[in-house]
Amino acid sequence: MLKIVEKSKIWFSISIAIIAVGLFFMFTNGLNFGIDFKGGTVVKVDFQKEMSQDDKTEIETIISKYCDVDDTEIRVVNKTEVELSFKADAIEKESIGALHKEIKDKFELKDDYVLSESNKGASISKELTRTAWIAVVVATIAMLIYITFRFEFTFGVAAVIALLHDILITLSIYAIFDVKINTPFIAAMLTILGYSINDTIVVFDRVRENKNKNRKLPLNELANNSIRQTISRSINTSISTLITIIILFILVPSIREFTLPLIVGVVSGSYSSIFIASPAWVMISKKFKKAYK
Numbered sequence: 001m002l003k004i005v006e007k008s009k010i011w012f013s014i015s016i017a018i019i020a021v022g023l024f025f026m027f028t029n030g031l032n033f034g035i036d037f038k039g040g041t042v043v044k045v046d047f048q049k050e051m052s053q054d055d056k057t058e059i060e061t062i063i064s065k066y067c068d069v070d071d072t073e074i075r076v077v078n079k080t081e082v083e084l085s086f087k088a089d090a091i092e093k094e095s096i097g098a099l100h101k102e103i104k105d106k107f108e109l110k111d112d113y114v115l116s117e118s119n120k121g122a123s124i125s126k127e128l129t130r131t132a133w134i135a136v137v138v139a140t141i142a143m144l145i146y147i148t149f150r151f152e153f154t155f156g157v158a159a160v161i162a163l164l165h166d167i168l169i170t171l172s173i174y175a176i177f178d179v180k181i182n183t184p185f186i187a188a189m190l191t192i193l194g195y196s197i198n199d200t201i202v203v204f205d206r207v208r209e210n211k212n213k214n215r216k217l218p219l220n221e222l223a224n225n226s227i228r229q230t231i232s233r234s235i236n237t238s239i240s241t242l243i244t245i246i247i248l249f250i251l252v253p254s255i256r257e258f259t260l261p262l263i264v265g266v267v268s269g270s271y272s273s274i275f276i277a278s279p280a281w282v283m284i285s286k287k288f289k290k291a292y293k
Contacts, residue, residue: 002228005220008279015165015276022172031175034073034182035085037129041096043084044116048109050079059084059103066099067091073180076253132186136167139190143197151204154288158281159200162272166196169268170261184258192265199237199273203230207278219285223278231274238270 004011035042047055060069063084071090075083091099096117104113140163148156167189174181206226210217217225242263249259 002231003220003224004227004275005223005279005282008275008283011275011279015169015272019165019168019172022168022175025175025178026171029175029178031171032178032180033129034180035087036182038087040085040087040090040119042116042118043086043096043100043114044077045082045084045103046109046113047080047082047107048113051076051082055107058106062102062106063099065102066095075257078254128183132183135186136189136193139193140164143193147197147201147204150201151208154281154284155204155208157284158277159197159204161280162200162269162277163193163196165272165276166192166265166268169272170264173264174261179260180257182257184255185261188258188261188265191262192269195241195266196269196272199234199269200277202233203227203273203278204281206230207281219282223282227274227278234270234273238266241266 056074059074059082060072063069063072067086067090071087073083073085075085077083086096100114103109104111140160143163144156144160147159170189170192173179174185203226206229207223210222210226210229214222245259245262245266249256249263252259
């Protein structure tokens with residue numbers, strides 16, 4: 001028989017290890033926030049042809065003459081439209097004109113190749129960061145209330161633990177691999193929360209159903225039976241979702257800032273709904289029983 005709950009220390013240890021390494025990188029190097037959060041200059045360019053990897057390398061070489069390439073982002077919006085982003089204070093204002101001219105001459109672009117140029121202030125970026133975190137917190141609290149209302153408080157607490165697990169795992173992966181974080185990341189995080197909670201509710205719904213059928217069944221066995229009955233559905237759903245997202249990640253470069261965290265989040269969400277949420281519910285329920293004896 002599948003015994004997930006009995007091996008909960010193993011599952012918790014794997015997650016804690018990843019999160020611990022991630023927190024170490026967060027405190028030592030910090031998260032790699034992009035232009036959306038740090039402010040800077042965004043230039044939209046009509047490249048007038050489909051950009052190749054060699055073209056992108058050439059642009060990076062030109063940019064490196066004026067500023068640190070790590071402080072810039074080159075994003076293909078569509079086949080011919082390219083977005084060049086520079087972090088605040090990464091490049092001198094007087095150098096932007098020379099940079100434009102060198103790119104124009106190198107690729108023989110038309111005079112009106114610059115479609116737009118805008119500046120994002122640091123104050124706006126701070127407000128965006130604050131609003132983003134508020135959105136995540138409000139979504140988490142709303143889910144706790146919903147699950148408590150639909151099931152019971154112990155289910156709600158376990159579900160929130162699983163959600164926090166998914167957020168921390170995704171942030172840890174981004175910190176460890178120094179991946180840039182922009183506004184699509186926040187949209188992806190909220191999507192991950194919704195996906196993860198849906199997967200967790202499927203398991204909890206089966207737990208509640210089995211609990212009503214046999215109230216004398218030990219909690220460990222109750223949770224294991226419920227996981228065994230739903231694990232195939234969870235894995236199949238996750239695999240089919242992952243295939244779609246990975247294809248989008250490979251074929252549509254312009255939305256990679258959204259699809260990359262989704263890939264991490266779907267894997268983490270599937271893991272947490274099976275190996276974190278149910279064992280956490282068993283532990284919390286046992287403590288509640290002891291407290292009210």
